[in-house]
Amino acid sequence: MIRIADEVRDAGAVVALETTLVAHGFPPGEGVEVGLASERAVRESGAVPATIGVLDGELVVGLTADELERFDASARKLGPRDLAAAVVQRAVGATTVGGTLAACAAAGIRVMATGGLGGVHRGWPTPPDVSADLQALARATVLVVSSGVKSLLDVPATAELLESSGVPVLGFRTGELPLFYAATGGPPVSARVESAAEAAAIAAAHWRLGGGGLLLGRPPVDSLDDVEPLIERALAAAEADGVRGPAVTPYVLSFLHRESGGRTLAANRDLIVDNARLAGEIAAIL
Numbered sequence: 001m002i003r004i005a006d007e008v009r010d011a012g013a014v015v016a017l018e019t020t021l022v023a024h025g026f027p028p029g030e031g032v033e034v035g036l037a038s039e040r041a042v043r044e045s046g047a048v049p050a051t052i053g054v055l056d057g058e059l060v061v062g063l064t065a066d067e068l069e070r071f072d073a074s075a076r077k078l079g080p081r082d083l084a085a086a087v088v089q090r091a092v093g094a095t096t097v098g099g100t101l102a103a104c105a106a107a108g109i110r111v112m113a114t115g116g117l118g119g120v121h122r123g124w125p126t127p128p129d130v131s132a133d134l135q136a137l138a139r140a141t142v143l144v145v146s147s148g149v150k151s152l153l154d155v156p157a158t159a160e161l162l163e164s165s166g167v168p169v170l171g172f173r174t175g176e177l178p179l180f181y182a183a184t185g186g187p188p189v190s191a192r193v194e195s196a197a198e199a200a201a202i203a204a205a206h207w208r209l210g211g212g213g214l215l216l217g218r219p220p221v222d223s224l225d226d227v228e229p230l231i232e233r234a235l236a237a238a239e240a241d242g243v244r245g246p247a248v249t250p251y252v253l254s255f256l257h258r259e260s261g262g263r264t265l266a267a268n269r270d271l272i273v274d275n276a277r278l279a280g281e282i283a284a285i286l
């Protein structure tokens, strides 16, 4: 039911990568390129990438490049609760951060990278939409490297929930949780770190103390500071089109990619690959 690639099983340092951003976060074809670029970045840091998804009745930890090609917009989006059904029903299933963390537990992986964590959607409790990423992170024994929480969400509320759940929120050379496309303006982190080694040491200490998941926020190198009006337009369009639940994030991302003339797309790609590189450095140290 679970297939772990030999290279992943034998590796000392592994970084888990998700497939929802591959299938649903980019225009057709480009998501696979981002996934492969992330894998290369992990390798350049001295770790082995384990891209995770459900295929042909198995939860695969360490997809091949050919297998990754099958993750297009028709793939199911799999949170933690969806893994079993996708395996039994032999669906092509793209794992979210939460779904990927569930696989990390099964495979013993301690570091993962993504673009932006899911969280509390704006307007809570209407809709009462909170990503399963948060509970999964609280339960996992994994350090997630991201550019904070996706800023189409209610980031301060998400930060509060992370605090309530006992999840350390580390800032990579910043005291503010990055706002996905924007480097500054987010809520304060619980601790600022200056290096990959310091983040690795804190994660190891957190686990020795019986703790679970940690978030490490790495700010995007090229900060986009003018996206908020576009995000508001995207959310209004989603509402007008009756888009709900798991469909909201893919809808909003593609709206932004289109309406920004590709600026958010380039930013999203770069930050994902840079997060994968940093995650690789941390895995190599751990």
Ligand code: PSU
Binding pocket: 018, 020, 021, 024, 025, 095, 096, 097, 098, 114, 115, 116, 117, 118, 119, 130, 131, 132, 133, 245, 246, 247, 248, 249, 253, 268, 272
């Ligand atoms: N980061 C990106 N693009 C994405 C995601 C993260 O740059 O598409 C995905 C992750 O898989 C995350 C999901 O778990 O968005 C959150 O979806 P939702 O808001 O529906 O929980």
Ligand code: MN
Binding pocket: 129, 130, 131, 132, 245, 246
């Ligand atoms: Mn949701």
